[in-house]
Amino acid sequence: MAEKKLMKGNEALAEGAIKAGCRFFAGYPITPQNEVPEYMSWRMPAVGGAFVQAESEVSAINMIYGAAATGVRCMTSSSSPGVSLKQEGLSYCAGADLPLLIANVMRGGPGLGNIAGAQGDYWQATRGGGHGDYRTFVMAPNGVNEMANFPHKCFEVACKYRLPAMVLADGIIGQMMEPVEFTAPEVDPKNLVEPDWALGINNGRAKRIVKSYDLREGYLEKMVLERVKRYKEIEKNEIMYEEKMLEDAEIAMVAYGTSARVSVAAMKLARERGIKVGLFRPITLWPFPKNRLAELSNRIKKFLVVEMSLGQMVEDVQLSINGAAQVNLHAKPGASVMTAEEVYTTLERIVKKGAKEYAVAK
Secondary structure, eight states, X not given: OOOOEEEEHHHHHHHHHHHTTOOEEEEOOOTTSTHHHHHHHHHHHHTTOEEEEOSSHHHHHHHHXXXXXXTOOEEEEEOHHHHHHTHHHHHHHHHTTOOEEEEEXXXXXSTTOOSSBOOTTXXXXXXXXXXXXXXXXXXXXSSHHHHHHHHHHHHHHHHHHTSEEEEEEEHHHHHOEEEEOOOSOOOOGGGSOOOTTSOOOOTTOOOXXXXXXXXXXXXXXXXXXXXXXXXXXXXXHOOOEEEESOTXXXXXXXXXXXXXXXXXXXXXXXXXXXXXXXXXXXXXXXXXXXXXXXXHTTTOOEEEEXXXXXXXXXXXXXXXXXXXXXXXXXXXXXXXXXXXXXXXHHXXXXXXXXXXXXXXXX
């Protein structure tokens, strides 16, 4: 068994990326993810990698484009408005079929917002975020241990299917400290085989070109449709979720990240008071576990989506259930965290009074 150590979420994320073989990092400071580049600034050189504090988020993502094109496992990180600045470059990376890791430790928004943890970037993360038809593999940790181990899965999927991957956390998880056990296999970059598409070292082979476009008539369509085939394979093979106490549940909560942690506490309160509540936690936000939610809606007829946003994931839940059950929302926007008691009160109203709750929590 691996040794446990106490770590902050952002630092665990950075160390997890290094253990997953990451050897290039470029980023720019912004709260609440600043510990990621700070940690990388001393750890990356220590393992033979390279760290660059770029002059802007735009520069950072384009440096990642260059590094990823050589086949090196690379990463950037930021928080909400910084990730917005990276979106054009991220679209270019997706268009060039480049595997990479980007972390968004979300803060309040829109605009500058504030530095507290929030979940208002769900749409941006799960809908690509930049221009054009592309997808990003998105994982949502609900604690520091998952922050530590998700980079391995993200790099694995990114490299297998050639697309950007994202760890989408909120500022609370990035800043909290918990015991961590690195359970994902450690990757030595020296043992990785150079991809046949990467620029890399020539060694007399045929010239390789990495680009995000093809101006010949009809070729862009072919590139996009080829990419879609890989996306469908991801939707088939890489979906992850967690279920708690759903076997006898009369109502199911759906939540991720910090909202899921609060929902667990609300579930315990409800169970103590005789209300049969369970929790469904999507771990991959894209691909979203829609088929499993559809299955659950055959038996469970009331759902409560809990979000630290105005309500974004709730739309994916509605699409998944497709009218087969009632979907309610407990939303807490503006970088505010709901309490377990607040969520329990909403659960009680839904279950005991039968009223549909679809409003911003106050």
